Amino acid sequence: MQTLTNAQRQFFERATSQYQSDLAGDTAAQEYLTKRGFGPEAASTYRLGVVGAPLTGHEGYWSRLVIPYLTPAGVVNMRFRCLKAHTCADEGCPKYLSLPDAGTNLYNVLDLKKSSAFICIAEGELDALTLSMCGLPAVGVPGVEAWQQHFARCLEDFSVIYSFADGDKAGKKFARFLAKDAKARPVSMPQGMDVNKLYMERGADAVRELIAD
Numbered sequence: 086m087q088t089l090t091n092a093q094r095q096f097f098e099r100a101t102s103q104y105q106s107d108l109a110g111d112t113a114a115q116e117y118l119t120k121r122g123f124g125p126e127a128a129s130t131y132r133l134g135v136v137g138a139p140l141t142g143h144e145g146y147w148s149r150l151v152i153p154y155l156t157p158a159g160v161v162n163m164r165f166r167c168l169k170a171h172t173c174a175d176e177g178c179p180k181y182l183s184l185p186d187a188g189t190n191l192y193n194v195l196d197l198k199k200s201s202a203f204i205c206i207a208e209g210e211l212d213a214l215t216l217s218m219c220g221l222p223a224v225g226v227p228g229v230e231a232w233q234q235h236f237a238r239c240l241e242d243f244s245v246i247y248s249f250a251d252g253d254k255a256g257k258k259f260a261r262f263l264a265k266d267a268k269a270r271p272v273s274m275p276q277g278m279d280v281n282k283l284y285m286e287r288g289a290d291a292v293r294e295l296i297a298d
Contacts, residue, residue, distance in 0.1 A: 104134025
């Protein structure tokens with residue numbers, strides 16, 4: 086697990102604040118978030134931003150959505166999502182970029198402090214936020230390769246762990262892996278759907294119904 090210096094923590098905080106400010110003046114990025122169900126209140130709560138005025142070292146992330154990793158101790162990491170109106174795989178464009186040598190963290194760990202007998206694991210940050218907005222405490226992991234062994238220990242106090250994987254081949258692999266490594270109960274996602282798409286098409290009730298016993 087990476088230990089940040091005070092200077093690194095201060096830089097992450099400054100970057101997050103700067104990119105939040107940049108988002109306030111970027112209507113295209115705001116429209117993208119709105120289309121995904123993240124209005125101004127959600128963007129503020131989760132401190133989402135966009136790289137408009139890159140800090141030193143962040144020039145390669147210009148115009149990308151900024152997803153900071155918030156913890157009780159402050160911002161400890163961030164990832165950058167492409168906002169261009171294209172299919173990233175077709176254009177050879179990485180949909181997500183991580184900071185070099187930044188390590189891997191669980192996303193949305195503030196939800197681990199919520200009073201709940203269960204926790205959800207989502208395949209991706211924005212799906213984790215969607216679950217949280219639906220009233221389902223959730224953390225996010227950007228795929229099987231990002232999972233770290235110590236993540237499972239963070240979830241040991243919960244009676245039930247649900248895994249919300251995408252409704253595709255990669256999602257099924259993710260769900261099988263979490264069932265083995267974290268004793269997570271796979272949630273059956275409709276084919277071709279992810280959490281956010283289901284939320285936008287059918288509403289929060291449809292998401293919550295996936296774990297209704």
